[in-house]
Amino acid sequence: MMKKVGMSIAFLFSILTVCLWYQDGAWNYGEIPTKAVFKVVGFTFLACLCFWLQSKFRSKIN
Amino acid sequence: MIFQRILGGFGWLFSIFAVLSFFYEWDTSRIHYKKLRAKSPYLYEEINPKYLEIEPRDYLQQGDTKTIRASLISSVMGDRDIKALWPVTIQDIPDAPNFIECLLESKYRASMPCHKSRYEKWANLGKIQELIFETDFDLRTNAILFKPENFSGKLVIYHHGYAGTFHETHRHLEKLVAAGYLVLVFNTPLYGDVVRFGENKLISSIYKGTAPDDIPYPTRFFFEPLFAGLNYVLSKEEIQQVNMIGLSNGAWATAVFSAMDPRIENSYPIAGVYPVYMRQIKESAPAQLKKNMLEAASFMDMFVLAADRSGRSQLQIFNKYDRCCYNNTRGKLYEDAVQEKLGLIGGGDFQVLIDTTHPRHKISHWAFDQVLAHMEARS
Numbered sequence: 001m002m003k004k005v006g007m008s009i010a011f012l013f014s015i016l017t018v019c020l021w022y023q024d025g026a027w028n029y030g031e032i033p034t035k036a037v038f039k040v041v042g043f044t045f046l047a048c049l050c051f052w053l054q055s056k057f058r059s060k061i062n
Numbered sequence: 063m064i065f066q067r068i069l070g071g072f073g074w075l076f077s078i079f080a081v082l083s084f085f086y087e088w089d090t091s092r093i094h095y096k097k098l099r100a101k102s103p104y105l106y107e108e109i110n111p112k113y114l115e116i117e118p119r120d121y122l123q124q125g126d127t128k129t130i131r132a133s134l135i136s137s138v139m140g141d142r143d144i145k146a147l148w149p150v151t152i153q154d155i156p157d158a159p160n161f162i163e164c165l166l167e168s169k170y171r172a173s174m175p176c177h178k179s180r181y182e183k184w185a186n187l188g189k190i191q192e193l194i195f196e197t198d199f200d201l202r203t204n205a206i207l208f209k210p211e212n213f214s215g216k217l218v219i220y221h222h223g224y225a226g227t228f229h230e231t232h233r234h235l236e237k238l239v240a241a242g243y244l245v246l247v248f249n250t251p252l253y254g255d256v257v258r259f260g261e262n263k264l265i266s267s268i269y270k271g272t273a274p275d276d277i278p279y280p281t282r283f284f285f286e287p288l289f290a291g292l293n294y295v296l297s298k299e300e301i302q303q304v305n306m307i308g309l310s311n312g313a314w315a316t317a318v319f320s321a322m323d324p325r326i327e328n329s330y331p332i333a334g335v336y337p338v339y340m341r342q343i344k345e346s347a348p349a350q351l352k353k354n355m356l357e358a359a360s361f362m363d364m365f366v367l368a369a370d371r372s373g374r375s376q377l378q379i380f381n382k383y384d385r386c387c388y389n390n391t392r393g394k395l396y397e398d399a400v401q402e403k404l405g406l407i408g409g410g411d412f413q414v415l416i417d418t419t420h421p422r423h424k425i426s427h428w429a430f431d432q433v434l435a436h437m438e439a440r441s
Contacts, residue, residue, distance in 0.1 A: 003073060010077040013084045020088065025233045029424045036087030043080035050073035054066050 003051040010044040017041070089420040093383050096421040106383050106390055113340050118396035121337055121362040122403055127370040130359050134367070135322050137358035139286075140279045144323075147290035151194040155206075172227040173255045174206055180232060185240045186210045193246075193294060194256070195287040198279065199264045202256050205248045205291045208235065214242030215302040216441065217295060219288070219326075221319075222247070223310025223334060224269075224347070227254040231309070234430045241434065244299060246291050250311050251283060271348030280352055281318075288319050296325070303327055305437050309425050310334040310386075313378075314350045320376065321364035328440055329368050330433045332379045332425050333388045337361045337396060344387040365400045369410040377436050378414045379429045383421035391416050 017032055017040040024030035085091040097106060104110040123130055135144065155178050158164055164176035174192060181190060188211040194204050206228075218238050222228040228235070228247045238245050249255075252265055267273040268280050295301065305328045308316030313334025320329035336345060338361060359367065368376040380393045393414040400412045419428045 003070060006074050006077040010080040013081050017084055017087075024427070027233050028230055029233065029422075029426070031089045031420070032087055033422075036083065039083040039087065040080050043076045043083055047073050047076035047080060050069045050076060054069035054073060057066050057069065 003054065007048055007051055010047045014041050014044040089422070093418075093421045096383050096385060104390070109390065109392065109395065113392060113395055116339055118337065118362060118399040119402075121339065121360045121396075122366065122399065123359070123363050127367055127407060127409075130363055131322065131324075131367055131370075133358040134318075134355065134364070137354040138279065138318065138322065139282055139289075142279075142282065142286070144289045145293065147286055147293055149193040149205075149287075149290050149294050150196050151192075152294070153192050153194070155190050155192055169226055169230070170253055172229045174204075177229050177232075181208070184208075184236050186212055186242065187239050188213075193287075193291055195290050197251075197283040197286040199262060199283050201251055201262055201265060201283050203249075203251045203283075203287055204254075204256050205246055205287060207291075207295065208239050208245040208247070210239050210242050210244060212242050213244060213299075215300060216242070216437070217244045217246065217299070217301045217304050218437075219292065219304070219306040220245060220247045221288075221306070221308040221312030221315045222249050222253070223308070223312045224250055224253070229254075231425060234425060237430070237434065241438075243305075244295065244301070246295055248287060248291070248312070248315075250315075251287075268349050269347070279354075281349055281355065284315060284349070285319060285322070288315070289323070292323065292325065303437070303441060306330065307425075307433060308332065308334060310388075310423060311347060311350070313388075314347075317361065317364050317368065317376075318355070321359065321367035324370070324374070326368070327374050328437055329376045330379065330436070331376070332429060332433075333381050333384055333386075333423055335361060335378070336388060336392060340392050340395070342387070362396060362400065365396075365412060366403050366407070366409065369400075369404055369412050370407065372408060372410055374410040375436075375440065376412050377433065378412075379417055379425075379432065380414070381420065381423065381426070381429075382416050382418045384423050385421055386423035 017037055021032040021037050028034045100106055156175050158175040167176055189209040191207045192204050196202055227249050235245055304326050306316050306320055306326050307330040309332050313331030316329050316331040317335040320326040378393055380388050397414040404412055417426055417429045420426050
């Protein structure tokens with residue numbers, strides 16, 4: 001349950017970042033620069049990867 | 063079990079990093095972060111009292127503008143016949159090299175062929191041409207001319223600053239072309255195409271401040287392409303209004319060039335030029351502060367020269383929370399003095415605007431809209 005909350009929060013901010021970036025021109029001089037999109041989405045991806053690996057190991061042990 | 067916990071911990075850590083990165087990068091929240099992190103209240107919010115003690119009028123010369131302009135041109139350009147300067151080549155943009163080469167290009171070396179396909183999609187774009195110039199110190203540099211299909215008769219010269227290329231401002235340039243402006247864009251020499259930073263040792267040393275002091279006209283290479291480009295465009299097109307916008311070091315170029323060349327009617331230096339007396343550490347690029355030039359005309363004189371007759375104007379914009387430089391509201395301190403001088407000589411308009419919408423070193427949408435509205439209002 002907790003990991004779903006963690007992933008949802010990261011996803012929510014990823015979506016928010018992409019939306020703000022896109023609606024402001026999808027460029028580096030916008031309200032959210034392009035590099036920020038890579039940063040936020042990248043951290044979200046890593047978070048999901050960790051949670052996914054955690055659940056994989058858990059199911060293997062069980 | 064421990065391994066699972068570690069993975070779960072990292073999962074949470076990365077989730078928190080994702081959230082923090084959002085607030086760190088989003089302009090609206092980043093302003094507050096920058097304010098909290100400011101080492102001194104004088105960085106963004108308050109005016110350092112030492113600047114309040116200085117009288118900006120003391121930095122204005124009493125002589126007539128024609129004499130000051132002649133002296134400025136002579137100190138920057140020497141005996142060069144500025145009316146005769148011309149591009150050495152005018153050509154279409156070459157095709158892009160292979161995809162990988164473009165992908166690996168650094169932002170300092172972003173070349174026009176690699177970005178060509180982006181520009182070709184613009185609304186109202188007629189043609190793109192490259193103008194090549196040869197200047198002092200064996201520099202080969204270029205400018206790009208964006209010709210609109212439906213031309214409004216107005217020209218905008220855009221000059222970018224250090225550590226990047228004009229490609230970064232493509233959305234603003236797109237807006238100009240869509241509005242019918244003919245747009246001539248320059249990078250700071252040694253950035254972008256042609257000759258790159260480090261490849262011309264002498265100019266690189268002028269930028270770094272390590273060049274010998276006895277070079278007679280150390281910044282002439284900067285303005286030769288601007289004169290040549292403007293001469294070319296004015297001879298080929300029917301232009302009713304000439305405007306110039308510059309960011310950062312491009313703002314310095316805009317301030318100096320519009321002071322030297324009265325053909326520039328409206329100039330817009332953004333985040334890049336303060337009088338010498340109020341410049342701070344990161345605002346002291348050696349090439350901008352050459353002694354001969356500043357003895358001929360102070361930056362205050364240049365602001366007056368840029369709007370020295372009715373119909374001419376200069377609108378300066380500074381980013382209050384700029385992470386780099388030229389921040390705060392210091393620009394407001396000399397606004398009255400320049401306006402007063404312009405009133406005395408029957409000159410045009412001078413205004414300083416402060417952009418509080420972001421904490422970056424850029425031209426924001428807000429700032430660009432102010433410039434566009436200003437140019438439209440003066441048509």
